[in-house]
Amino acid sequence: xxxxxxxxxxxxxxxxxxxxxxxxxxxxxxxxxxxxxxxxxxxxxxxxxxxxxxxxxxxxxxxxxxxxxxxxxxxxxxxxxxxxxxxxxxxxxxxxxxxxxxxxxxxxxxxxxxxxxxxxxxxxxxxxxxxxxxxxxxxxxxxxxxxxxxxxxxxxxxxxxxxxxxxxxxxxxxxxxxxxxxxxxxxxxxxxxxxxxxxxxxxxxxxxxxxxxxxxxxxxxxxxxxxxxxxxxxxxxxxxxxxxxxxxxxxxxxxxxxxxxxxxxxxxxxxxxxxxxxxxxxxxxxxxxxxxxxxxxxxxxxxxxxxxxxxxxxxxxxxxxxxxxxx
Amino acid sequence: xxxxxxxxxxxxxxxxxxxxxxxxxxxxxxxxxxxxxxxxxxxxxxxxxxxxxxxxxxxxxxxxxxxxxxxxxxxxxxxxxxxxxxxxxxxxxxxxxxxxxxxxxxxxxxxxxxxxxxxxxxxxxxxxxxxxxxxxxxxxxxxxxxxxxxxxxxxxxxxxxxxxxxxxxxxxxxxxxxxxxxxxxxxxxxxxxxxxxxxxxxxxxxxxxxxxxxxxxxxxxxxxxxxxxxxxxxxxxxxxxxxxxxxxxxxxxxxxxxxxxxxxxxxxxxxxxxxxxxxxxxxxxxxxxxxxxxxxxxxxxxxxxxxxxxxxxxxxxxxxxxxxxxxxxxxxxxxxxxxxxxxxxxxxxxxxxxxxxxxxxxxxxxxxxxxxxxxxxxxxxxxxxxxxxxxxxxxxxxxxxxxxxxxxxxxxxxxxxxxxxxxxxxxxxxxxxxxxxxxxxxxxxxxxxxxxxxxxxxxxxxxxxxxxxxxxxxxxxxxxxxxxxxxxxxxxxxxxxxxxxxxxxxxxxxxxxxxxxxxxxxxxxxx
Numbered sequence: 001x002x003x004x005x006x007x008x009x010x011x012x013x014x015x016x017x018x019x020x021x022x023x024x025x026x027x028x029x030x031x032x033x034x035x036x037x038x039x040x041x042x043x044x045x046x047x048x049x050x051x052x053x054x055x056x057x058x059x060x061x062x063x064x065x066x067x068x069x070x071x072x073x074x075x076x077x078x079x080x081x082x083x084x085x086x087x088x089x090x091x092x093x094x095x096x097x098x099x100x101x102x103x104x105x106x107x108x109x110x111x112x113x114x115x116x117x118x119x120x121x122x123x124x125x126x127x128x129x130x131x132x133x134x135x136x137x138x139x140x141x142x143x144x145x146x147x148x149x150x151x152x153x154x155x156x157x158x159x160x161x162x163x164x165x166x167x168x169x170x171x172x173x174x175x176x177x178x179x180x181x182x183x184x185x186x187x188x189x190x191x192x193x194x195x196x197x198x199x200x201x202x203x204x205x206x207x208x209x210x211x212x213x214x215x216x217x218x219x220x221x222x223x224x225x226x227x228x229x230x231x232x233x234x235x236x237x238x239x240x241x242x243x244x245x246x247x248x249x250x251x252x253x254x255x256x257x258x259x260x261x262x263x264x265x266x267x268x269x270x271x272x273x274x275x276x277x278x279x280x281x282x283x284x285x286x287x288x289x290x291x292x293x294x295x296x297x298x299x300x301x302x303x304x305x306x307x308x309x310x311x312x313x314x315x316x317x318x319x320x321x322x323x324x325x326x327x
Numbered sequence: 328x329x330x331x332x333x334x335x336x337x338x339x340x341x342x343x344x345x346x347x348x349x350x351x352x353x354x355x356x357x358x359x360x361x362x363x364x365x366x367x368x369x370x371x372x373x374x375x376x377x378x379x380x381x382x383x384x385x386x387x388x389x390x391x392x393x394x395x396x397x398x399x400x401x402x403x404x405x406x407x408x409x410x411x412x413x414x415x416x417x418x419x420x421x422x423x424x425x426x427x428x429x430x431x432x433x434x435x436x437x438x439x440x441x442x443x444x445x446x447x448x449x450x451x452x453x454x455x456x457x458x459x460x461x462x463x464x465x466x467x468x469x470x471x472x473x474x475x476x477x478x479x480x481x482x483x484x485x486x487x488x489x490x491x492x493x494x495x496x497x498x499x500x501x502x503x504x505x506x507x508x509x510x511x512x513x514x515x516x517x518x519x520x521x522x523x524x525x526x527x528x529x530x531x532x533x534x535x536x537x538x539x540x541x542x543x544x545x546x547x548x549x550x551x552x553x554x555x556x557x558x559x560x561x562x563x564x565x566x567x568x569x570x571x572x573x574x575x576x577x578x579x580x581x582x583x584x585x586x587x588x589x590x591x592x593x594x595x596x597x598x599x600x601x602x603x604x605x606x607x608x609x610x611x612x613x614x615x616x617x618x619x620x621x622x623x624x625x626x627x628x629x630x631x632x633x634x635x636x637x638x639x640x641x642x643x644x645x646x647x648x649x650x651x652x653x654x655x656x657x658x659x660x661x662x663x664x665x666x667x668x669x670x671x672x673x674x675x676x677x678x679x680x681x682x683x684x685x686x687x688x689x690x691x692x693x694x695x696x697x698x699x700x701x702x703x704x705x706x707x708x709x710x711x712x713x714x715x716x717x718x719x720x721x722x723x724x725x726x727x728x729x730x731x732x733x734x735x736x737x738x739x740x741x742x743x744x745x746x747x748x749x750x751x752x753x754x755x756x757x758x759x760x761x762x763x764x765x766x767x768x769x770x771x772x773x774x775x776x777x778x779x780x781x782x783x784x785x786x787x788x789x790x791x792x793x794x795x796x797x798x799x800x801x802x803x804x805x806x807x808x809x810x811x812x813x814x815x816x817x818x819x820x821x822x823x824x825x826x827x828x829x830x831x832x833x834x835x836x837x838x839x840x841x842x843x844x845x846x847x848x849x850x851x852x853x854x
Contacts, residue, residue, distance in 0.1 A: 266557055
């Protein structure tokens, strides 16, 4: 078990390095931060001094080595745009993104699983057909359009919910939460739906397919033959056995929700990490962009590791295989 | 007794009147990068900081000059401007404003890490003549120093020294500067709280010296909440749903809808920003063209042909939806030196354009790449698309290379372009600023030709620019007029239009529309 984890962590290191290198190489093409920092009026001498101060006159590999060396120590320097430490900026933005991702994931699960079970059990009811049609919308409409439609209906026409921002937040230590105020909770609703809709429909379709599969198996037929009530058959036996792949997908999708909250955060001006990233791209704020990309890589690597460990715990075959010394 | 009661009631009534909160919730697409008044010279920063800090000389609603922290000023010697300071002004932290602070602030703006160097480029040093009289000594006679000083905000010397912020910014430092998030000005509003990219709250400084000035007497805003909203659609939705009261930069495509909405009004006026196309008139062979061995843009006839092929009225009508002022000159009428007689375009004439091209030896036109930003000016990419289509009709096959502002500016600043679209604002409101940056030969002198990426160079133009820098009065005006005439004759640029700026707000809110695209809440009113 321990060796397995060490092995996985060792495998993660080249992945992280590759991400760092690729993201760093990309920055050569996003533009020149110096041009933006200098503004409309500058002299050549000022320009050269700034390039030198930022270390941009050094060769690519030297810049990359310096960056990696600092990154290992958790130092990402100052944001070019905001002149503030990058770690601090990301730390400030993380709670907003994580709370949004959490709400979106809970929504996707709490609505997606029951809908999947229902459509699996009652394949031909009109409600199932409605759910399936609705899920097509969720899969096919781009996120920004869903967001704008929700804003139009619930903020502009009905005036029920705010169109942007996080509402009032409460500071719990370094964590700022929107869960403790009414306006904070109201502000979470539309972005959570926007962000979670795709995952919701994905989970629903997955659960439905798995349910259809499981309901055909012998042990379900046997359970019915034993005269167990429908409820016990559907939820105790069928659903339980569909959940293994669902958990896997949800785990991986959680990473995707955090990483791809960018669009939702931009539409709703949600002050999270994704919005920070987009604003940084606009002005070629290299320290923030590289830190963000590394962080997202770290999130994916960690989630993959956890999922691997879950497999290890859930699937006895993996353990037996290792016990025998491999085949 | 009765009198006393009445007095008490009056006092209560008065204080209740004063205490009535008038909050304005304001949104725009960008957030200020810093709260340091001498660091970043961009509109998104100054739109917040000029509520908090005062300059020596203020702008009027017509962008003229009016007393600010200086009550009067005079060029006492050719190289010496004298400023008499206002008495009894206090910084937000309670300290008195003195001449020491002025000397400190002007010298701070001269630091190499300041973005405001252009406003103090001729300043050699500032000295205290008397406690409340400051002399600014210039290296050459500078007739337009007051225009420039109007953009330099005054900080407290003691406060800056106490917080280790005597220089505007330090990119070498690995930690944040105090002034990045804190302020201490003398202005009409004080910074109450700031969360970068989320919310900036300013409250009325009841002790501000200017509340009794005629323009501010009716102003009643007690609190400003600024929140950036990046997405155009969301910003408009927030205004329509009543979550914000004032949007500084509503998108053009939504203006019709906003005008039709109840409780919303749109005010508009010209901005001091001119959009033009500049050309490489220096290289012997263009970087991005199929013409080998010569540079077609060096030929005046080709430049005129490209100019005359553009149907500017169509761009005005369709691309800009009427929100532009068509021009044939370098800067708009608000700028000192503008001459209506020189604001004449070469007429739109495709036949003439084709004839000129044929005459210059390009009867079948040529290929060229037009570099264009796509998120910097109003409808910038659409303008370029229209221009490319118009050139195609006279046989010039232009490829459009449009990109976001970050790579765009990096590219043109390497002189890596053959022809490009640019917009130019004039914060000093004086002709020199445009001529010096855009048309002066790049000779290494501070500010000379730093945005002249077509490398236009004409000795006569350089001579006229030197005259603008050193002379005053009628000889200077004559130099500007001649330079404008030369600009028309030489066609180093193809001028297109001055931008119009719409502001959208709730109908209960009034604020004077400013051609520098800056809202002044000290003149605003919420009913």
